[in-house]
Amino acid sequence: MEPWLVGIDLGGTTIKMAFVTTEGDIVHKWEIPTNTANRGEHIVADIARSLEKTLAQLGGAKERLLAAGIGAPGPVEEETGMLYETVNIGWTNYPLKQRLEEATGLPVSVDNDANLAALGEMWKGAGGGARHLLFVTLGTGVGGGVIANGAIVRGINGAGGEIGHMTMIPDGGARCNCGKTGCLETIASATGIVRIAKEKLTADERPSELRNGDVTAKAVFDAAKAGDALALEVVDEATYYLGWALANAANVTNPEKIVIGGGVSKAGDMLVERVAAHFRRFAFPRVAAGAKLVLATLGNDAGVIGAAWLAKELVGA
Numbered sequence: 001m002e003p004w005l006v007g008i009d010l011g012g013t014t015i016k017m018a019f020v021t022t023e024g025d026i027v028h029k030w031e032i033p034t035n036t037a038n039r040g041e042h043i044v045a046d047i048a049r050s051l052e053k054t055l056a057q058l059g060g061a062k063e064r065l066l067a068a069g070i071g072a073p074g075p076v077e078e079e080t081g082m083l084y085e086t087v088n089i090g091w092t093n094y095p096l097k098q099r100l101e102e103a104t105g106l107p108v109s110v111d112n113d114a115n116l117a118a119l120g121e122m123w124k125g126a127g128g129g130a131r132h133l134l135f136v137t138l139g140t141g142v143g144g145g146v147i148a149n150g151a152i153v154r155g156i157n158g159a160g161g162e163i164g165h166m167t168m169i170p171d172g173g174a175r176c177n178c179g180k181t182g183c184l185e186t187i188a189s190a191t192g193i194v195r196i197a198k199e200k201l202t203a204d205e206r207p208s209e210l211r212n213g214d215v216t217a218k219a220v221f222d223a224a225k226a227g228d229a230l231a232l233e234v235v236d237e238a239t240y241y242l243g244w245a246l247a248n249a250a251n252v253t254n255p256e257k258i259v260i261g262g263g264v265s266k267a268g269d270m271l272v273e274r275v276a277a278h279f280r281r282f283a284f285p286r287v288a289a290g291a292k293l294v295l296a297t298l299g300n301d302a303g304v305i306g307a308a309w310l311a312k313e314l315v316g317a
């Protein structure tokens with residue numbers, strides 16, 4: 001009987017779960033809604049119950065499960081698996097590792113969700129096993145994960161690898177969710193791209209595709225691909241700052257792969273090519289020569305696969 005790892009990706013609206021082989025292949029995946037009522041007090045029990053039920057449906061025995069890994073949206077204390085803060089869920093200083101171990105009877109490892117997506121891409125995705133890797137996920141925000149020598153850089157407060165909060169505009173930048181201003185996240189996230197586009201649209205009366213219909217990050221890239229001058233300016237601004245930030249981050253760790261994921265990465269080759277051009281301009285030449293910028297390949301599965309990798313490491317499977 002082949003043993004399984006449990007990968008869990010806890011988000012603000014859904015909890016993605018998967019049984020994964022020790023080779024990193026998903027055997028079965030499913031999701032349940034995140035019940036944030038009463039500051040998230042039902043979440044751990046919901047996960048344990050769903051795991052048990054799904055295992056029974058698949059005819060599996062409890063002994064088949066080796067360990068669980070879980071990614072959570074916030075910084076994690078490495079030693080104890082405690083979540084400092086999760087804005088979307090309402091937990092503060094929440095002992096997630098301990099609670100989930102009690103509820104499931106499995107050894108549990110906890111990490112930040114962007115870190116797990118980075119590990120997932122390293123293991124089975126675009127990272128192709130690269131032991132030195134940078135990962136950014138461009139969604140509502142900009143998440144980051146740094147892998148050096150095959151290990152995630154977590155830091156003293158669990159806040160290592162926060163590429164999205166590198167300050168790119170020192171004075172007069174837009175306000176960021178983290179409390180600062182001028183972070184990469186305010187420029188290169190889907191939200192940031194929309195903000196820049198709207199500013200340009202109100203600045204003058206130039207014709208643009210973007211004046212017809214909703215302004216979304218996808219609409220900006222679609223219009224840019226069709227040659228829309230205003231949209232091209234927006235894309236150039238976002239990719240300039242992203243390429244610059246990635247170059248500075250890469251100068252610290254000299255990565256082999258730089259993986260770009262998240263909803264905005266669906267813009268595809270246009271995004272990667274433009275970011276790469278700015279990256280090469282700003283990176284130290286030997287760093288630029290060693291790094292390959294690529295699109296993430298695992299999509300929504302990156303988190304559960306990375307979580308399974310963490311579980312595998314935990315029990316040495």
Ligand SMILES: [Zn+2]
Binds near residue numbers: 164165176177180183
């Ligand atoms: Zn920030």
